[in-house]
Amino acid sequence: MAFEALQLVKEFLFPGRHSGTAIPPLDGGLTPNDALENADDVVELPEPDDVLLVGDSLYISSRNAVLRVPAAGGSPVTVAEFDGETGALTRLPDGQILVAVAGVGVASMTEEGRTRVVLSEAGGLPVHCPTDFAVLDDGSVLVTDGSSKHFGQKWVYDLMERNSLGRLLRFEPGGTATVLADGLAYASGVALTEDGSAAVSQAWSHRISTISLTGQGEPTPLKSNLPGYPGRLEPAAGGGFWLAMFALRTQLVEFTLTQRDYVREMMRTIEPDYWIRPALRSLNSGLEPLQGGQIRKLGVIKPWAPPRSYGLVVRLDADGHPSSSLHSRGGGTRHGVTSVRQFGDRVLVAVRGGDCVVEVNDR
């Protein structure tokens, strides 16, 4: 009783300024717009994770398969199927396509669909959760491994456990892999910088760091305290990067992450779909947690409602500073962007939560 009273008196005299978690607002280059929501549809298919343009065909990873679609539009054809969810795609100089397969590792695939696992283990740990590739000039490949514990759809477990189990690996297809950096908070994207080091997204620590390819030296932050969870990085024409921000941070999630007893109970008793979490899509279900600002008023959900899912593509300049962005806001459908790829002057965006691949203009 005395304690409660004392606490209250303290609150009255010196109201607590909780340090809390300051999520930067969306302004400057991140000022919201509806450009992604209004972007041109290229193809609609379930849960596209990454997209690759080879000649006049699009290769798209979707669920457990890689699909091929004519770039001019048409119906998808399955090229190959894998034992796990397919993710990042990249094309090697010799024409082979590398496919990240959750729970398996990295597989190579020819254009006809013959597949072979080329990397499944590195540094004594399995490569369960390959998230992105960057091909070096010497033919070796950088790959980010998100977490050594969770992979695929279970990425949200990794967030809830606040793990830092991600790694940056370098391997020659067919050869062995070396670990360039570990202890990364969900390494979710990689791209080469102009000075020849790797820019790596660390989703759970909301930052992009540069890591030297020599395997020495600590990661140095390029851009920290992003307002969302950064995912795949792609070098942009004219310098800088494209960043796929697969979800935005919300104060509720940031707060919940600090409440370990709640998180434990939540993970123990509730299905992941209905957790307090960032998501790639809103299920529009009453079982999902609702936040104050998300209540539908007079038939409308406000675009500024705290986003459970959000669509965001960011153009970063070479310093990692957002210079422009494309959004699909609250109440929109193109949420959960997992990949942005540039092929010449075409920029393709895989909108996993919106079940489509769209093309945006590179301004």
Next chain:
Amino acid sequence: MTESVTPRRVTSRRPPERNVPADETLGMKLRHLRRRIALQQVFAELFAKRWMEPAIPLALLVGVVVFFSIAAPGFATEQNLLSSSAELAELALVCLGMAVVLISGGIDLSVGSMFGLCNMVVLLLVTLSGLPVIAAIGLGLLIGALLGAINGSIVAYLKARPFLTTLVTLIIFRGVLNLLDLNFSAQTATAFVLDPIWEWFSTGKVAGIPFSFITLVVVLLIGHIVLSRSRLGWHITAVGASRRAARHAGIRVERVLLLSYVFSGLLCALAGIFYAARLSSASARVGEGMELTVLTAVILGGISLSGGKGTVWRAFIGAATISLLGKGLLLMNVGGEVFQTVLAGVLILAVGLDLKWGKNRGKAIQKTYVNPTIVQYGDLPDCRPGSGSAFEMNDRLVGAESIGVGKVEGPEDVILDKQGRLYCGTRQGWIMRFSGENFENAEIFARIGGHPLGLAFDADDNLVVCVAGMGLYAVTPDGEVRKLTDESNRTWTRLRDDSRLRLADDLDIAPDGKIYFSEGTTRFEMADWILDGVEGRPNGRLLCYDPETGKTRTVIRDLVFPNGVCCSHDGKSFLIAQTWLCRILRYWIDGPNKGRIEVFMENFPGYLDNINRASDGTYWVALNGMRSPAYDLAMRMPVFRRRMMKRIPRDEWLYPSMNHGCVVKVSESGEVLETLWDPGGTAHATITSMREHDGYLYIGGLENNRVGRIKLDNSPAESVGAGAPSVAGTAAS
């Protein structure tokens, strides 16, 4: 499914307070008990009281008394306290005068001079003029008032600055005083007055307490009533808070200002008279520098220098602190400057703390006002498509016709009259009426104010409306609005005054014409109604208005958000939907079980809103939202919710899942018969009401911009929405 509860012998009954799972452990019971006690709520409500404002000065005063009682021998004796009280009375009267001027937004620096001048004048009158004492005293008061009027007229009518004006009058009055002193004071020294009234003023006691102190108490009481209860007092405060706003409100600012200075002069004169009678000291130095002591005291008491804030008690507390400090120091024989400096430090600290207190109180109350408790639910029924449960989702509401899209905002409840016209409340405080074949003619039927919620027609076709923020109202068929009630008996165990109706929610009319209605919460306003859910405490009640006597009484208190109220088909009981507990209570008003409260149905998958009778002897229940597992979990963890409310802004809080609702049909025996869902929630997100009429079901939503209508299959074409069928039914039987 039903479980009976024996009512306690209290005037208004209390329901089973929470959902109790069958296999509750002792530890769980203890946790509930721990959370039931809401200390934080007690404190938050206590501190929200206006009379808690001077808490810091009062604490300092108590501290001073306690300190000197221990440290200074002879301080706590009766004799000392009585003699102190006489001195205190004089200081406090002057402080009171200063306080009134400060509250009106001015300042009166001439109090010391007025005090001295009145002291001198009264002494001269008593000793030299030969006037009767009573006349002399009256004249002294008049002079005081006159001096105040001089200040007041210069400030009010010549629009001079109070600070400069009273600084000048300070010097002038002091000059007059010096003149009097020079010419007459020698003669007063030799005169000796032997008059019983004068004696009474100097040494008179009532029950051992000096007359001056008694006078002070009387003046304080009158001052309190004038300042806080009278028109003049409110005008003074209003002028002090914002002169321009006061003028715009039609207050005669000049007159109010003048009066406040007159009060100040009058009180200074009264103090001067007591001083004169007590000490008979006709010196020009009386009251010199007094303005500083008085200002210190008043500011220490917490009266704002910027005006508009303060009470007589604050002035008294400040005066008492200063006066007792002086006395205590004298008794301790400490002339040490160090000690004085320390005291000055204490004063500064007290003033600083009081400032913080005044500044942060509102914010802190806001932050601590919501007090989450444990709310336990049964296992969430699976209502996903394919689950096969009684609540399984369907899309039966997707094809609902829309009525009045964009013309209504927030139709919480809907009702139809005998001619088939549709009525609903809106958040603008209107009752809208739709008529025509497809309800294309919209008109504003009545403008009540507040947010009209529950609707019902009485036997004379008056529309009885629960209006959030206002109370229970009736609208005649001509659209004339009449207040039925806006208050009930106060619950004396609650700190917060709950006699006014804050959130009248839904109503139904019993066969005998009594109107039973629910008040969802007595702690939150309409705009904050969901916060009551985040809190989860029993803050609501069921009330009954008797049209014959015009009296309202609380029937059931301490209900967790009672929302929908519906008289059963046989007219013997009422069904009460409790939103946050996801259950329905049955309260018997007639028959062998009269007075009993039972749980009728429990563990719904969503939050309940209105209940209405269906045409076939069953009931319609609206679910305004669904229970989300994450929120259910948070309801079991009050500490989580409390931290959440403290750390993140309200738009980000975890809320009950209000974007998906449905309509459920339940039988008289408490079984779920059918459900109607709008899974996407695009047309009917939050469903707060439904009304069956002529084979159609009409759907209202608190946050919606339309009323929905859907044709019911195999429903008899009989009106059940209009009027109260149970009334007719019972009357016939």
